[in-house]
Amino acid sequence: MVSVRRREELVSARKAAGLTQEKLAEVMSVDRSTVIRWEAGEYAPLPYQWPKLAKVLGRSADELRELIGLRLPREAPLLRSELEPAFAWLDRRIGWPPGTTRTRVTAAAPARSRGGATAGRSLVAETLASYYGDSVSGHAQYAARCGPVRVATSVLTRREWLDLACPLTFEGDQLALSADGEASREQLDAAAAVRRLAEAATHDVRIADVPLYRLTDVQVRPGMVGGKVSVVPFVEYALSVDLLERELLESLAAGRDRMPLRDRYLPDLPAVLDLQGRLCAGGVLALTAIARPADPYRGGADYLLLVQERSGRVLNAARRLAVIPKSFHAPLANHRADARIGATLRRELEEELFGRVDVDRTAGTQRAADPMHPSRLSAPMRWLAEQPGRLRIECTGFGFNLVSGNYEFASLVVIEDEEFWPRFGGDVEANWEAAGLRQYSTLDGDLISELTGDETWSNEGLFAFLQGLRRLAEIGGDRVRIPAVELGC
Template sequence: MDVVDTWTGQHASALKRALRETNEGFADLLGTSVRTVAGWSANPRLVPTAEIQRALDTLLFQAAADVKARFALLVGSRQPESTNQVTARHPTPAQQRLAEDPHIAAGLAWLESNFDWAPGSARERVADELAALDSNALKAQAHRNAQVTRQQAAEAARRYYRAGFGQWRPYTAQVAGQEHATTILTQDAWLDLGQPVGGGQDDFRFHPNTRRGMKITRGVAEEAARSLAESLEKGSQIVNSEIYTLTSLDIRPGVVAGSVGVIDFVEFALTLNLLEGELMRSIATQGTDRPLAMPIRDELLPDVPTVLDFAGRICAGGALALTAIARPRGRGHDPDYLLLIQERSGSVLNANRRLAVIPKAFHGPLADYGEDARFSATLEREMEEELFGRTDVDSTVGDQLHADPMHPSLLSDPMRWLMDRQGSDAWRMESTAVGVNLVSGNYEFASLIVIDDEEWWVKYGGQVRANWESSGLHRYSSLDTVRLEALALDPRWSNEGFFAFTQGCRRLATIGGQRVRMPSIELES
């Protein structure tokens, strides 16, 4: 057999056998991934992309006579389904999203513009990866990744970046005599800040981007395609909204300032965000007792100087805050603060299934690039979205059409009460610490939101409700030392969540007076 009308997975696998090639060798001959080749064996009826069909034609045409004879024997009596029969099958939800989701299309377009793939090639590559996915294997890998502890991730990061820390160090806190390391890179001057923010007190300036677009290597492009396919299969939410990228940072006593530019979210999702998955898989399969093989990290975030070169790389990040709400004496408790903790949903791309403070969000513009550059603006917006239920400020729901989404006439009642009292003793927002997460190079602005006026809880406590980004919202009393200590020791914390929680607790212990009995939290000296 010298000609194949329409190649299927069965035909391709037969040619591999006729050539006596391994999956790896056959993938090299075709210029595709090993996963794609494996997928043909798992799904013999699969029809490869047009690009691969042409490569298979060429490979068969150039094959020696004995290879062609073996190929003819292997496929001679087998009649795979026709193309019409294959395409008539209903597409899966993941395939439907790949075909129709404009946010996925934006990611594919970015891949093609930053790697030498022809138009349409990125979509075909993701389609191949999606077809080759084994959903059971994907779930098993997700389960293994979920078993990786924060301590293991911290140890792996410490080993990888073992040289060049200097004045910098991974954030480590001691709770109940137990030391807990994180992947958050920081320094003494960036901790225990207690710096008021909001009302113009955090000075971040927006500068239109001058950084050239990046060109990615084949390794990053293929990993990005694989990651997109897995996100589609898992149903992860991917929204290509604009986010800020950090370009400079100035943290001094009384000063929290810096500058930012803007990028599309997919630029982060298909580059630096790949590092978290690579790290978790590497730890799950290789352990942490030896240096890990992480080629994507070697390329994108190889050393501490690169981590700290904010202007020279993509540096996405966000603001997150421990929220403490004053309550009057109630059933079974004296006047205290209610502390809110969330368990992140499996649908989010960042820190899913982990504990975190709330609100927590990527720092990005809503309507005004300049005004929204203050990270306190992101915290205020996320209070509306994540705690008070406003969907029109949620970038995942739809386009922003309001000229001023945070105009007093649009605010929820709980938020309007707070904004009417901004600058008073009724409530405050403070920056508690700043760090850079070695997992994916993100900047983290840890903060504390304190509502001191008990009237707010009496009026609006029943309206506090987490949005889709949380799978659960938990509350703790600031007087319950035992539960707070157990919470701090919970291994499910994300690195940035533990960072913000422990820094918020330390600050609350200083300013909370009789309302608090916080556990002892000491920092590594």
């Protein structure tokens, strides 16, 4: 909570810059309600917004941090209040006295560091292929060829789970909340959980005690995606099966064969497919393609493809390439209505590309009764929703990522109306989850083939990218001139 004095200083700084709340919201690409909450001290601007806000208010970065009360002692990086719910949760889960996790995290942090994506994507996929073998008929790790480049991934899938061309409308998007889906209580490794929290505190990684969907049943076929989900605490996932990614990378870096956490949580492919017997979290990720008109400098009409470089602050796939948006599938306000994967995807478009901070589940308590009400939509999303045919959203494939056992709904977002980019292209900006955005044209097949072979891809990101390209080639007409993506799994 920001102090009264600092709240007044923030208001004074805005007024001194000659800005109303509405104008500051417009400049920062957020809702006025977000500015109101900043000035009320309900929550602070997110770190990725600080440079721009400091410039707008005419302050240095340090002055802004002081202004909004975020100058933390450098010798005590673990006092971030947003991790306190996770500390308390682990105390309860393990049966420790209150405050034990906090004490252990404080002691562990100075000696710990968080490595990046040191192992290439191919090595990760090959290692998991060797670990699991081919023990379940009809399933295989996703592989494909784009031009001269052939890739294999860690995503376990089936032929009938690919090329779904499923519109994420009420008829096609049938994932539903189940009342009888109690999550299995994973046997936590207390030392590994404390280490994860220490890394999160030291490196400003976000672990929020918020609800997360767990998949308990799945039915996927062309034109329809369905199944059942229940709700579990996000922190339970973060401190159990999500640890498998780090263990795998550390094992590869050290040349070790043993992976005790994987042996415990996901020892074989039957365990991966046993949705009732394990915590299977996951998400929705989409290749975003935006139609652009012909340009005398760029060339003919095309689709702009967006690829993100993930930041070091995200929980998994840190510092890897991925499509955007990419999100955990989780409720925002209505557990039943938000169970459809299209609900997560539309919310993430708002958050990850159009600047809606108030739908960021890690940013604070959700107060709006209907955060995705038409009156609250960003200007770009409101324009897309005004007329049918401007926006196409489809699911293109499904699989389980063997890295952590996550389910992955690969999707495609196509902005069909080429008026969008001249009108709103300047409003498209990644949020804190991305370290940067890359642009690619669907007229540049050589560059896209080269991108396919980039070893810094996350496996699930490459899966969604290639499945999106396959579908875009079918529907994109003359705007798409790329090598055919041929399946190899």
